[in-house]
Amino acid sequence: STGTSVAIGCIVKETKPGKILVEDDEGKEHWIRAEDLDTLSPMHPNSVQGVDDMIRLGDLNEAGMVHNLLTRYRQHKIYTYTGSILVAVNPFQVLPLYTLEQVQLYCSRHMGELPPHVFAIANNCYFNMKRNKRDQCCIISGESGAGKTETTKLILQFLATVSGQHSWIEQQVLEANPILEAFGNAKTIRNDNSSRFGKYIDIHFNPSGVIEGARIEQFLLEKSRVCRQAPEERNYHIFYCMLMGMTAEEKQLLNLGTPSEYHYLTMGNCTSCEGLNDAKDYAHVRSAMKILMFSDSENWDLSKLLAAILHLGNVEFMAAVFENLDSSDVMDSPAFPTVLKLLEVEYQALRDCLIKHSIIIRGEFVTRPLNITQAADRRDAFVKGIYGHLFLWIVKKINTAIFTPPGQDPKNVRRAIGLLDIFGFENFQNNSFEQLCINFANEHLQQFFVQHVFTMEQEEYLSENIAWDYIHYNDNRPTLDLLALKPMSIISLLDEESRFPKGTDATMLQKLNNVHANNKAYLQPKNIHDARFGITHFAGEVYYQTEGFLEKNRDVLSTDILTLVYSSKNKFLREIFKLESAGTKLGHGTIIRAKAGSQHFKSTDPSKQPSTLAGQFKKSLDQLMKILTGCQPYFIRCIKPNEYKKPLLFDRELCIRQLRYSGMMETVHIRKSGFPIRYTFEEFSQRFGMVLPSAVRLQFLDKARQMTLRIAEMRLGTDKEWKVGKTKIFLKDNQNTLLEVQRSQALDKAAVNIQRVLRGYKWRKEFLRQRRAAVTLQAGWRGYYNRRNFKQIILGFERLQAIARSQLLAKQYQTMRQRMVQLQALCRGYLVRQQVQAKRRAVVVIQAHARGMAARRNFRQQKANGPLVIPTEEQKSQTALPTRKRKSIYDTITDTEMVEQVFGFLPSMIGGQEGQAPQRFEDLEAGTQKLPEVDLDTVPMVEESEDDMDGLDEYTFPKFAATYFQKSASHTHIRRPLRYPLLYHENDADCSAALAVWSIILRFMGDLPEPVLFARNGLHGGSVTQQIHDTLGRENSTQPPQHRGSTQRPSRRDRGSKDISSVKLKRSSRITGQVTSQLNIGEESFEPDGPISDRPMSNLEKVHFIVGYAILRRNLRDEIYCQICKQLSENFKTSSLARGWILLSLCLGCFPPSERFMKVGRTQGRVFLCPQAVKSKKHIPIHVALETGESLTVMVDSASTSREVCRHIAHKQGLSDHLGFSLQVAVYDKVPLGAPSTFYF
Structure with a gap:
């Protein structure tokens, strides 16, 4: 690579004579000529796909390291080991690497067992702390935008998850991050969420590894960002979140608008950031404050101060002249009154504070005016002071919530894991005092890394006589001495110049040039007009602009500002400026806190108090290094792959530069050849x-x-x-991992053996206990079983004895009973005979006296009337005529005539069977005796109880059927023979008779056809009643013939004609002698297939059959009524229903039901007009008298109900509602039928 003089990886795509075509890692193609082939070298095989640990690289050089990182980065593998050091490349995108499953996967696993991950480092810290009982620390370093803050948050989340108990303190520790990021992070050119302060988070654990608390320390907040931002940068997040997340009412109270309206938020021409949701982040910050015990009033006070800062930025000044001096004044604007209201200060006090400067000369205050520039600087200093103290107060509030003082128990010593997230190395075009402090801190961390990895390790090899080839490395000790080694270091000279009242930035630069001219790490200005100096840092050369150095280093608020603050009525503003200095225990050492009225760090000794910001920062860094030295450190090197924050974009030159100044090459060498x-x-x-x-x-x-x-x-x-x-x-690392795995396996095997022995002992003990319990249970059960069997045997003997004794007693009882019956028969016969003889004698005496008295009366009458005249025959006939007429009035028609009159309209079932009744039926018929004439009006009516009149609704036939019917018989109409009677009968003969009557009822109603074939010789033309009597006594063959003959001999008194409905089974009746004897003895029987039921019968014969059985057998009366009512229920055949109602009417006229069925029968019966209406096939006229005095004639039929009649009358009268009207029958007294009843006519 031409830019970095580091070889770049490539692949051969094409070969031609004299040249080859290659494509490098950046996708560029190059033709390599034959004479330049010596510039190519083959790549090691393991570098092609990449390795997890760069110590195992075959190409152990910068080119191999960069190519390995690039290869893994394109595979979305952003983590790579360098021994125990983790290299993390910022992906600039969300990857699925941080789920709960990943946390559980890396928990309790040794480093190297799984692919590289930040969770592996966190897990190593946690379990080494518990195993070695030693504090751990994790140092996260890298450039701004490399991902240090996100890595810190991931480690915090992992520790909170694996600590075992998810408590409130863990949630509070996690929720501290959103608050600190909102107030301490901002968007920069390199990073959208850049930390503008350093922090050290100390997490405290109890001996069990559970989080007990935490402590947060902050370092060097960049307060100048509140007043100035570079182009394309933003102020702190909290300002934008507040303006976008507050409600309209809250913003109106604070007189806030949009971010574009405020000078402090628009200096970078960037008010929004892609990827950040300010409104959502504000809601998160507010919820986090509630978790960390920020009260609502404190939240509102914070918002008021933040709003005051924004409004102060909009306060402008105008030029003025005061006593021939340049001065300034506050311009009229809406912002200034708002600031007065929010800070709760007086108008003149705030105005004088901004445009005037007061100093003390010889004990007196001297005031001089400030020009426009100085007034703006005073305003900015006031704003920075407010924000700095506000940030310190927030950190203090968070620590109050999450910090728990250690206990006094020496056995309960808690350990800590420290996470250092500090600003990365910075090198801008214009670097100032802040960049000098940041790079100074990074030099300290680099020196700690060098000391731990190189110096201390190689010194230990020498002290232990280990054969070792010394490795040369870049030591930044000269640079660190240049910055901090007293007495002539840059920090010392800067502090010294800051103490001089007349010291300036130029004089400071001049001193630096004079003192460090010969130092190789110091870079002098290129000319006398250049107000910059340079330092050769471990990461490269950086030039610093000296303008404003002394002012920033002094960092002292003027007396005017402090006076204004303490005169304010805003209690919260005064509180944040009254922070007392105090040493804060971290568990390792002491970190210095801030002092009221300044940002100076302070030691526990006030006399050694550093007076400048650089001095206090150096002091805090020295203290931090002592803490880190006492811990077992882990290093995470964060790499920024590109300057554009684009995913999958890898800038080789940028990454090589970061690898070089982080000392990764030397780290790989020493880790590869060393023994960490x-x-x-x-x-x-x-x-x-x-x-x-x-x-x-x-x-x-x-x-x-x-x-x-x-x-x-x-x-x-x-x-x-x-x-x-x-x-x-x-x-080496891999050997230690191998031993740890083998140790875990050995422990697991030993644990299995221990568990096996303990479980064997436990279950053996349990088995013995259960066996003893089983023996005890068996003994108890056997005793109980034998006792139970013995009791059963004894009970059986007792029952056997009882049965034997009862049989003996029963036999004796039967014998005695027979004897008693015989004795009773003899005694009763004797008594009856005695009574008969006495009555006969009395009758004879009475007859004698009556005849004598009658004779004497006749004699006296004849004697008084004269001689006797014998009438003629004509006179006798005339005299007997009135008597015969009077006799004919009382004579009733025969039952044959009555039935014929009622059933004359029905067709005959068989032709020729509907005439005169059989000859043998006439022997029961005779003229009825003359009945006494009774005036019905004089007959007293038997009053029925109200219960009998009104309580019939409960006595319905379905309820009766459900209660008394046997064999699940229903109450509805059927057309098949019954297998069992409807009601229960103790006598088998009654059961057979009930089944025969059911067949006759079905045939009478037309539900069962008549048989075609029959044996005429069976009845010999006798009457039905005689056949019933003969059938009932057919099997009574035990009675002697003479007895039968005597009972069948009729007397002259019993030969008169009687209606079958009034037959009384007396001893003188000629049809009941044999039947009565058989009923009393109980030996009668009936065969359904006998001669009565196997031939066709006329309707009259069927009626005689049914009524005759009801009269002769009282037990069958309810059965007959139930059978008829069953066939009338839900019978939809008109002819069958009409015959059934006729049969029910006849039965009601011949025999009554029992008391059990009486009330049920009342709900079924019809009035006397029903048979006439059925016979005449006409409607029944009834006269209805209304309450108004009017009367109506209503035509009803046999199926009409009282409800229908009421509805008809209401319709005739024009009534829309018939509810409440009832119908009554006038028979001596009114009998209510009721509109809602189902009474039939």
Whole structure:
């Protein structure tokens, strides 16, 4: 490369006779002639793809190092090791390298096991601190814009994550960074987030490795940036964030506008920065302040002072003449009153402070006017003083929140990890006092690096008699002596000149030229008019402009400014200027703090107080170096790849320059040939002794040197890549990593063995305990099991005895019962006979007396009436005519005629079966006896209870069916035979009879067809009732013939015709003698396939069959009603429904239901007009009387309900709502039917 005289990598693309075409790393093509081929050299194979550690480079030179960094940078591998030193190239883009998974991946891993990463350095710091019980520090260096601040934040995040317990203090430590960046960082030409101050963050850990607190120290804030910025640079971030993030109300209170309105924010012609969101950053800063315990009032006071600084920048001055002297005055502008309001000072006090200068001469104040330039400088000095003290107050506030004083327990000694993020080396076209201090600090850090890596290491090799070829390196000690070695150093001469009242920048430069003219590190001005001097730094030559050196070095606020501050009513302004000087403990040493009224650092002894900024800065750097020397250091070299902040753009010349002045080439040499890892024999044997077998380890007890040699020979080989000195063994990084891995494996193996033994002991103990418990449980269970079986056996014997005894007692009881029945029969027969005889005698006596009395009465009547006249036949017939007429009134029609009248309209099921009833049915029919005539109006009505009248809603047939029906029978209509009766019957004969009645009901309603074939010889033409009686007594063959004959002999008194509905099973009835006997004995049976049910029957015969069973068997009455109601429920066949209602009406007229079914039956029954309406096929006229006195005639049918009638009447009367109206029937008293009921007519 022509620019840097460093070879550049290239590849051969084409060869031709006499020349070849190559393409270099920058993408440029070159033709190399044959005579110039000696300028090319082959690249080592491992340099083609790059290596993780530059010590392993085959091309160990600057060209190889630059090519390795370039290759890895293009592969997005920005980290590279140089031994234990990490080189980080700023990618200028966000890479997925810092996720939580990456943190967990690098946690507890040795350096070198994984690819290079900043987390690996942080992990090494953390675990070396815990393992070696020694403080650690990480020095992050590089140019401005190389990524030092971001690297510091990444290390902080890693330490906060791996410390174990995520506490509030960890969050506070992390949130301190946004605040410090807002107030201490700014956009520069080289870096959009350049740190304009140095900071040292000391993180404190307890013995367990948990963060207990932290401490932050700041160095040399660039206060001049508040008043002046170079082109394309900005002021501190906080001003832009405040203007963009504040609400409109807050800005109005502070009279703030946009950044372009303020002089201090527009000097660099750059008010915005690409990649920065000022409004979002302001919100982050405010939230961080809350976490760090900044109160709302303190936040507002900060905003007021920041706003006052911006308004002060807009205060302008105009020229004036005062007593023939050039003076100035404040121009009228809106900014000046706003400043007065925010600072809470008087108008005249602020005006005199800005345009006048007061000095003390012989104890008296003397005031002189300031010209425009001096007034502007006074204004800027006031602003810098406010901002500097404000920054110090913020750092103090943060430390108050995150710092925890160490405890007094000597066992609880806490350790620390220090992170140094200080300004990088700077070399601008116009360098001033700030650049001199910054480069002075970098010289100190470079010297610390040189001392640690080169000087101390090579001196230790010599003291330990290690064979070593001395490596020459660039030592910056001469430059550091030029800057700081008393008594004639540049810092000393600068301080001396600053103390002289008449000292100027020119006199200072003259002294420097005279004293250091012969110093090679000092560069004199090129001519007498050049107000610059130069210094040969480790990073190159830098020329400094001396103008303003003394003023900046003095850095003392005038008496006028201090007087104005202390006269202000703003308590916060007075507070930040009253910071007391105090030494701040870091855990390693003391860092000097600021003094009230100045920026001077101060030692604990006031007499040794440095009076200048350079003196205090030198003092603080010396103290910092002492702290770093007491720690085990780690170095991170940050490299800036280009000046344009572009990703994937690699400027070779810029990177080579940074590698040179950072001493990386010499570092590679000394790391490659040296032994950076060293242990004493005792430390080595204690740490790595477990990698030896136990038997070998026991041979070298109390022989640390021999054990160290044995471990090294067994695990590292005998190639002498390691060295043994007088008291120490020296290793390379890869060897130490290998030993650490083997140690971890040995510990893991030992841990597994220990765990195996402990687990075996634990589970053996557990097994023995469980076995003892199992034996105890088995004994208890066996006892319980045997006792339970014994109790069961005893219980079984007791039951057996009880059964035997009960059988014996039952047998005795049956015998005694039979005897008692026989005795009762004899006794009752005797008593009955006695009663009959007594009644017969009484009747005879009564008859005799009655006949005698009648005879005597007749005799007296005949005697009184005269002789007896015998009437003729005509007279007898005339006399009997009224009697016959009166008799015909009371005679009732036969049941045959009644049924025929009711069912005359129905078609016959079989032709010829609807005529006269069979002959044998007529034997039950006779003229009814004359009934006594009763006036219904005189008959008292039996009042029903309100419960019977009003409580019928709960007694519905579905509820009754769900309660009493068996075998899950439903309450709805079906068309198939039943397998079981609907209700439960104890008698099997009742069950059979119920099933036969169900078949007849289905046939009567038309739901089951009539059978075609039947045996006529079965009934011999007898009546249905006689067939029922015969069937019921068919199997009663045990009764003697004479007994049967006697019971079938009818008496003259019982031969009269009776309706089947009024048949009473008396002993004198000729149809019930045999049946009654069989019902009492309980031996009757019924066969569904018998002669009654296997032939077609007429409707009359079916009615007789159903009603006859209901009369003869009371237990079947509820069953019959349930069967009829079931067939009426949800029956959508009109003819079947009509027949069912007729059958229900007939049954209600012939026999009542039981009390259980009575209320349910009331909800099903119809009024007496229903059969007539069905027969005549006409509507029923009913007369309805209204409450108004009017009456209506309403036509209803058998299916009409009371609800429909109410709705019809309401419609006729023009009522839109029928709710609340009810219907009542006038029978002696009113019987309510109710509009919402389902009563049928």
